[in-house]
Amino acid sequence: MSSKKSVIICGGGIVGLSCAYYLARDGWSVTVVERNAEGADSCAQGSAGYISPSHVVPLAAPGMVWKGLKWMMSSRSPFYIKPRLNADLMRWGWLFARACTPEHTVRAAPVLRDLSVSGRKLFVELADLTGNAFELKKEGLLNLCKTQECLDHESHGLARLANELGVEAQVLDAKQTAALEPGARMDVAGSVYFPIDAHLSPRKFIPALIGLLQQLGVTFRWSTSVDGWRTEGGRVAAVHTTAGELTADEFVLAAGSWSPDMVKGLEIRLPLQAGKGYSLTIEKPRFQLTKSLILTERRVAATPMGDTLRFGGTMEISGINDRIRSERVQQIIDAVPHYFPDFTAADFAGIKPWYGLRPVTPDGLPYIGRFGRHPNLTAACGHAMLGVTMAPSTGLLVSEVLGGRKPSLSLEMLSPDRYA
Ligand SMILES: Cc1cc2nc3c(=O)[nH]c(=O)nc-3n(C[C@H](O)[C@H](O)[C@H](O)COP(=O)(O)OP(=O)(O)OC[C@H]3O[C@@H](n4cnc5c(N)ncnc54)[C@H](O)[C@@H]3O)c2cc1C
Structure with missing residues (x-):
């Protein structure tokens, strides 16, 4: 049996796939559960492709x-x-x-900047790794x-x-x-x-990223929907899917606009x-x-x-x-x-x-970090207009959180519990 710690990523859009990349790179046994088939559309694919x-x-x-x-x-x-x-x-x-106050803008702007500047740097690394398969400009x-x-x-x-x-x-x-x-x-x-801004071709980025994930041994459960959870003593023990129950040490919520629905059974209210x-x-x-x-x-x-x-x-x-x-x-x-x-x-x-x-999200900041209610469930969703830009930095942060390392950016304003 593998001694690797396991993680299930719920949702295989650009954010979920990016989380999978940084976790697999750190040696996690990663499974991505995505209800659509491989190659199907997702929110990033028809986006403007800005890294902003x-x-x-x-x-x-x-x-x-x-x-x-x-x-x-x-x-x-x-x-x-x-x-x-x-x-x-x-x-x-x-x-x-x-949230529409000057004070909120003053607090949120540096957070958005840091997530985006980090995202840009990581896209440059990914471009180098893939021979710029996704036309980063x-x-x-x-x-x-x-x-x-x-x-x-x-x-x-x-x-x-x-x-x-x-x-x-x-x-x-x-x-x-x-x-x-x-x-x-x-x-x-x-x-x-x-x-400093850049852009890419999202329809080329997603397959390039999936290629990297395949090389790293990530398991994909395409055409598989998450439809419930099993908890034990406050922790998530398993996720119920249309292909049966799947267990893991950690779970990542990366279902984009469907994230609030996905965690309803866990009695989590996520305004989105x-x-x-x-x-x-x-x-x-x-x-x-x-x-x-x-x-x-x-x-x-x-x-x-x-x-x-x-x-x-x-x-x-x-x-x-x-x-x-x-x-x-x-x-x-x-x-x-x-x-x-x-x-x-x-x-x-x-x-x-x-x-x-x-x-x-109501305040224009994504949800990134562990849920207090279920500490082995981590949010990676709510990126609004900047989900392409921030996908790699979110993936890196999630890998740092799950790996018990100090996050490279402050997660204080990004807590998924901030409206709990
Ligand atoms: C017109 C437009 C232009 C944009 N331009 C830009 C831009 O230039 N730059 C930028 O940074 N951002 C841009 N964005 C925003 C960006 O595209 C999104 O923020 C980003 O794609 C969100 O990614 P995600 O992975 O969080 O969500 P999604 O891509 O929506 O992925 C969530 C995944 O979860 C899956 N899922 C849902 N429910 C379940 C379930 N029950 N079981 C299993 N799987 C499930 C879905 O099928 C989906 O694949 C744009 C968006 C639009 C609409």
């Missing part, structure tokens, strides 16, 4: 309550909460509103501003905060912006450039809402970008991935469902020609919109 230390402001930021209320009236707004009589949503909304990110008003707002707000936190941000005029993307005709007042976003990938774009971009006023992301160009965005808190709201997809399509006059709606004709459900 520049995203230092949490979603729960000052002014968001007012904006959220205003945007609630319009299903075309970038951030939309579908009004519903649902106790979990109401509690989440209340906790979200409570260290080109930076441009926040394009159509209007001078937006540029002034970004330079006094995000750019100033980022620079204060040591994340370099350069405010550029239209000419300087054009010089950084010479192949694209843009109609903008300027931009904020974050040289699914935030739906959409993307559209143009196979043969009119021109190609070199960097990832944000169309700031419209909150739309643009990322070059190989020869293709992906546009994505919107945050729709409407529960877990697979409904594609065409008016929200249209909002992405409508935004593009405002910044890139050479593009028209015809460029998007026939493209099937992709959607993903971001796991959104």
Whole structure:
């Protein structure tokens, strides 16, 4: 019998797979339980693929309550909460509103920065290890501003905060912006450039990571759902799955937007809402970008991935469902020609919109760490808009926690018990 300590990762999205990698590297016997088949879609696959230390402001930021209320009236707004009589949503909304303070931003921003900067460093290591199989590009990110008003707002707000936190941000005029993307005709007042940001092709990253996990001997239980737990003396003894009961020394909750449902049987309440976003990938774009971009006023992301160009965005808190709201997809399509006059709606004709459900916590910080109630269960979920960026740093932290080592970043604000 193996003397290795065993761990079961519940959920095989980018965060679960990253946890599996760092644990297997440390010598754990790792099993990943994923209800979908190998190669199926997950939230990261259609994402914008940003690795974004520049995203230092949490979603729960000052002014968001007012904006959220205003945007609630319009299903075309970038951030939309579908009004519903649902106790979990109401509690989440209340906790979200409570977090929208300047004090919370001051406390949360360095935590987001550290998780993201660490994530970027680890992606560079993974790129070296895989011969850059996932097209990591260290080109930076441009926040394009159509209007001078937006540029002034970004330079006094995000750019100033980022620079204060040591994340370099350069405010550029239209000419300087054009010089950084010479192949694209843009109609903008300027931009904020974050040289540290990077991007990758998520559809290439996931198979590359699975390849590394196979080399490390990780066991995969594809097409297997977690549907319950067995506890003994406060510890989790086993997880019930559609393929039978599985036992291990440790368990990791990495089920993205489904995490609260997964732990309901353990009487754990984890405030988290699914935030739906959409993307559209143009196979043969009119021109190609070199960097990832944000169309700031419209909150739309643009990322070059190989020869293709992906546009994505919107945050729709409407529960877990697979409904594609065409008016929200249209909002992405409508935004593009405002910044890139050479593009028209015809460029998007026939493209099937992709959607993903971001796991959104009320305070914009992920849940990482052990649960007090069941100390051999560790949370790795709730990364919202930064789950790609933070997947490797989360995996590393989880391996440090399970290995009994001092975490390389403080977990104080990330505790899954913070709303218990
Ligand atoms: C449009 C869009 C653009 C984005 N762009 C970026 C970006 O540029 N940069 C960035 O950092 N982040 C981005 N994100 C966010 C990022 O994609 C997510 O935060 C991240 O993918 C979440 O990963 P996860 O592993 O936590 O969740 P998921 O990918 O949702 O994985 C959870 C897994 O758990 C499985 N599961 C659920 N229930 C069960 C069960 N009962 N039993 C077994 N398995 C189960 C699911 O099948 C799923 O595979 C974007 C998201 C969207 C929607």
